[in-house]
Amino acid sequence: MIPASFDYVAPSTVDEAVRALTEAGEDAKVIAGGQSLLPVLRMRLATPTVLVDLGKIADLRGVREDGDALVIGAMTTHYDVQRDHLIAEHAALLARATDTVADPQVRHRGTFGGSLAHADPAGDLPAPVLALDCELVIAGPDGRRSVPAAEFFQDLFTTALAENEILVEVRVPKHTGWYAHYEKFNRVAQAWSMVAVAAAVRTDGATITEASVALTNMGSTPVRATGVEQALVGQPATAEAITAAAAHAAEGTSPPVDGNADAEYRQQLARVLTGRALASAIGT
Structure with missing residues (x-):
């Protein structure tokens, strides 16, 4: 499908871009790399009157x-x-x-x-x-x-x-010296995540001193897995401690239900993938 017609602006500074958006009003859209917006335009799910391209702003x-x-x-x-x-x-x-x-x-x-x-x-x-x-x-x-x-x-x-x-x-x-891993589950290569886990952990010798864990596609926004983080801090960096902490991954989440998975399946995925992400990050 061909996008609806629109005016095109390519400012060279941030101030010019903001001014263009302000003048255009609510019907303007910003384009960066275009990988998400262009398909939406082609399907006419969005019909902006003005497109503000940030590609020429070197800063x-x-x-x-x-x-x-x-x-x-x-x-x-x-x-x-x-x-x-x-x-x-x-x-x-x-x-x-x-x-x-x-x-x-x-x-x-x-x-x-x-x-x-x-x-x-x-x-x-x-x-x-x-x-x-x-x-x-x-x-x-x-x-x-x-x-x-x-x-x-x-x-x-x-x-x-x-x-x-x-x-x-x-x-x-800066998270210098932290161990990190991103564990993603999807049907095929290049596909969106059904569920994914971002994990970063800092250790002091064999003990976990800090942990940051967040979940992809377990709600309408990314979700911080605070139960997992709290369960990890102060524990030994062992497979047993990781398994126990990962059991808290789905707490407080509201995963979507779609053709790929129901909520219960995504919650189980969150627990499994959290364990994998932490184990891969720490190297257990």
Whole structure:
């Protein structure tokens, strides 16, 4: 199907992009890598009057250090996130999760910020961002503001972004020395997650001292598995401790029911995949 007609704007600065969105009003759409938006346009599930392309804003690309955090530009591609040495050293969970996103073609075009702003509950990046306690920096007519990941994802395909705001960067607290893994279950390669688990763990010798675990597609937003985290801290880094903690994975979740799985099956998947993710992260 051919998309409905629209005007096209390609600003070169963040301020110009915000101004274009403000002038266009509620019928405008932002395009980043286009991997989520273009199919929606072709099916006419969205019919914007104005498309604001962020592709020419160079300041929105790249990864840099800022004290005890990494800053990832919203237009940084998945491919660049996968291969960035700072992310590999200080935020390995993001690299592990990005490895599972779609296929090489999508990873070369799709963007880190675009995936987060799309807020698909089956998407693979929101849960790791939640697990790492990231902050998302938003630009709008009144300047910039930072929103914790726990408040950014609000509902199905819904975020804290207003109609005239754009996501400009993500601040990732350094998790240097943490063990990390992203365990994903899907029907076929390149498919969305039926359920996935983002796990990051820090140990002091043989004891788990900190743990961050978040779940993909176990609700309308990514879900923090606090029961698992609490059960892990202070425990030995053993298979027995991991199994006991993983039993708490489905607590407080409201998984969707669709053609792939019912809620009970997804809850069982969450427990199994959490155990696998933790075991792979720690190496037990």
